[in-house]
Amino acid sequence: MPMKGLFKTAPGEGNMEIREVGIPEPGPGEVLLEVKAAGICGSDLHIYHWNIAYRMNPPMIVGHEFSGVVVACGEGVKGWEEGARVTAEPSAIVCGECRYCRTGAYNMCSERLVTGYWVNGGFAEYVVVGAHRLHRLPDSIGFDEGALSEPLACCVHGVHELTGIEVGDLVAVSGPGAIGLICAQLAKAEGAQVMVIGAAADEERLATAKTLGIDHCVNFEEQDPVKLARELTEGDGADVVLECSGAGLAAAMGLELVRRQGKYTQIGLFGKSVTLDFERIAYKEIKVTGSLGQRWTAWRRAIRIMAQGKVDLKAVTSDKFPLARWKEAFDKFEAKKGLKILLDPKQT
Numbered sequence: 001m002p003m004k005g006l007f008k009t010a011p012g013e014g015n016m017e018i019r020e021v022g023i024p025e026p027g028p029g030e031v032l033l034e035v036k037a038a039g040i041c042g043s044d045l046h047i048y049h050w051n052i053a054y055r056m057n058p059p060m061i062v063g064h065e066f067s068g069v070v071v072a073c074g075e076g077v078k079g080w081e082e083g084a085r086v087t088a089e090p091s092a093i094v095c096g097e098c099r100y101c102r103t104g105a106y107n108m109c110s111e112r113l114v115t116g117y118w119v120n121g122g123f124a125e126y127v128v129v130g131a132h133r134l135h136r137l138p139d140s141i142g143f144d145e146g147a148l149s150e151p152l153a154c155c156v157h158g159v160h161e162l163t164g165i166e167v168g169d170l171v172a173v174s175g176p177g178a179i180g181l182i183c184a185q186l187a188k189a190e191g192a193q194v195m196v197i198g199a200a201a202d203e204e205r206l207a208t209a210k211t212l213g214i215d216h217c218v219n220f221e222e223q224d225p226v227k228l229a230r231e232l233t234e235g236d237g238a239d240v241v242l243e244c245s246g247a248g249l250a251a252a253m254g255l256e257l258v259r260r261q262g263k264y265t266q267i268g269l270f271g272k273s274v275t276l277d278f279e280r281i282a283y284k285e286i287k288v289t290g291s292l293g294q295r296w297t298a299w300r301r302a303i304r305i306m307a308q309g310k311v312d313l314k315a316v317t318s319d320k321f322p323l324a325r326w327k328e329a330f331d332k333f334e335a336k337k338g339l340k341i342l343l344d345p346k347q348t
C-alpha cells in the first residue's frame with residue numbers, strides 16, 4: 001500500500017517534494033501511527049533552506065510535531081493498543097550510555113538522531129515511532145492541539161525546567177510566534193506578570209497575545225520595552241527574559257531588559273552567529289542559559305498542562321493546510337503570517 005510523504009530529497013537549498021512510498025511496517029518495540037495533524041516548525045524552514053547544524057539523512061520525510069492514532073504494534077510492544085490517540089517524542093535514537101542519557105537529559109546526547117531529520121517524520125499519512133516515545137493524548141485534547149505537544153514540551157523544558165519563574169516576577173518574552181506565546185502563557189500560569197514584545201509586523205500576533213490575557217503586548221517600534229520594564233519594577237527591569245525570536249537585536253534588547261542578577265534564557269535559534277555585548281552579563285551578574293528540545297519529564301508535564309487547560313493551544317494555531325499544499329503553508333510561515341500552521345496528511 002502506498003502513502004504520500006513530504007521528503008527532503010537531497011542536501012542543499014529547497015529539494016523538497018511529495019513522494020509516494022510504501023506504508024512502513026513497525027519493527028520490534030515500534031508502532032505505526034496514522035498521522036492526524038503535523039505542525040510546521042521554524043526548524044523545518046531551516047531544513048528547507050539547509051541552514052541548520054543538525055544531523056540529517058536525506059532522502060527522508062520531514063516533520064517532528066505530530067499527533068495520530070496507533071494502527072499497528074510491532075513485536076513486543078506492551079501497554080499500547082490499536083486506536084490509541086497519541087503524540088510522540090522526536091528523539092528517535094539516542095545512545096543510552098552517555099552522561100546525558102543516563103541522567104534523563106537525552107536531548108543533549110551527542111548521538112541523538114531525530115524524527116523528521118534522520119528518521120522518517122510526520123509530514124506523511126503514516127509514521128513509525130518507538131513505543132517508548134509515545135504519550136497518550138487526554139480525551140479532552142483534539143489532534144490539532146495534540147500536534148502542539150512537542151512545542152509545548154520544548155517550552156515547559158525552557159521555562160519550567162531550566163529557567164524557573166516565581167510568582168510576582170516580571171517576565172519579558174521576545175518573539176510573539178507560537179513558541180513565544182506558549183512560553184508567555186506558561187509564565188502567566190506560574191504567576192508572573194508577562195510582557196510580550198514584537199515588531200510592527202507582529203501586530204496580529206500581539207493582538208492574539210492580548211486575547212490570551214498577557215499583561216503587556218509591546219510593539220517595540222512604537223514603545224520602549226526597556227523603559228516599560230523599569231516602570232513596572234521600581235527601576236529594576238525584568239526578572240526573567242525568555243528570548244524566543246532568534247533575532248540578534250532581540251537578544252541585545254534582552255540583556256538590557258533583564259534586571260541585575262536576573263535570568264535570561266535563549267530559546268529561539270539565530271541560524272547564524274550574532275554580535276552581543278557579552279560584558280553586560282558580568283556587570284549585571286545575569287544568569288544566562290539556553291534551551292534545546294525537550295525530554296520525558298517536560299513531555300509528562302506538558303500533557304498534564306494540556307489536560308488541565310492551563311495553556312490555550314487553539315489560539316496559537318492559525319491554519320491547517322492539506323499536505324499537498326505544503327509549499328503554500330511553508331511560504332505563509334516564512335512570511336511570518338499567522339502562528340502555528342498544521343498540515344493534514346489525509347487531505348490532499
Ligand SMILES: [Zn+2]
Nearest residue numbers: 041042043065
Ligand atoms: Zn520543532
Ligand SMILES: [Zn+2]
Nearest residue numbers: 095098101109
Ligand atoms: Zn547518549
